[in-house]
Amino acid sequence: MFALARLLLIGFVVLTVIYVSLSLYSRAVRRAKLEAEWDEAHGPGDRDTFVQTGLSEYDGSLRRKLILGVYIIPTIAMGLIIYFTNFA
Known part of the structure; x- marks a missing residue:
């Protein structure tokens, strides 16, 4: 039982590191795309406001939720794997 708890704890820590890394990377890519879009079209208003608005829309998007996978x-x-190894 201790081995399972240790496996779950280490797995959770590793998955958390992967989740944070993917989340930060995805947000940085989205920020770069928004900045490039504003530069290309010389969008309305301030660049920072445009990027912040786009990132707030991204925060509620499906893509952000899919990272929880x-x-x-x-x-x-x-x-x-554990089930089929032990019980099937």
């Missing part, structure tokens, strides 16, 4: 998919896969 970093926790869900490996957990389900590990559970299925």
Whole structure:
């Protein structure tokens, strides 16, 4: 039982590091795209305001929520592997 708890704790820490890294990377890519879009079109208003508005829309987007799959998919896969190894 201690081995399972240790596996879950280490797995959670690793998945958290991966989630934070992916989240920051995705946000940086979105910021770069918004800045390039504003530079290309010389958009209305201030550049920083345009970027902040775009990032606030990104925060509520589906893409941001899909990054949570970093926790869900490996957990389900590990559970299925453990189940089929022991009970099937």
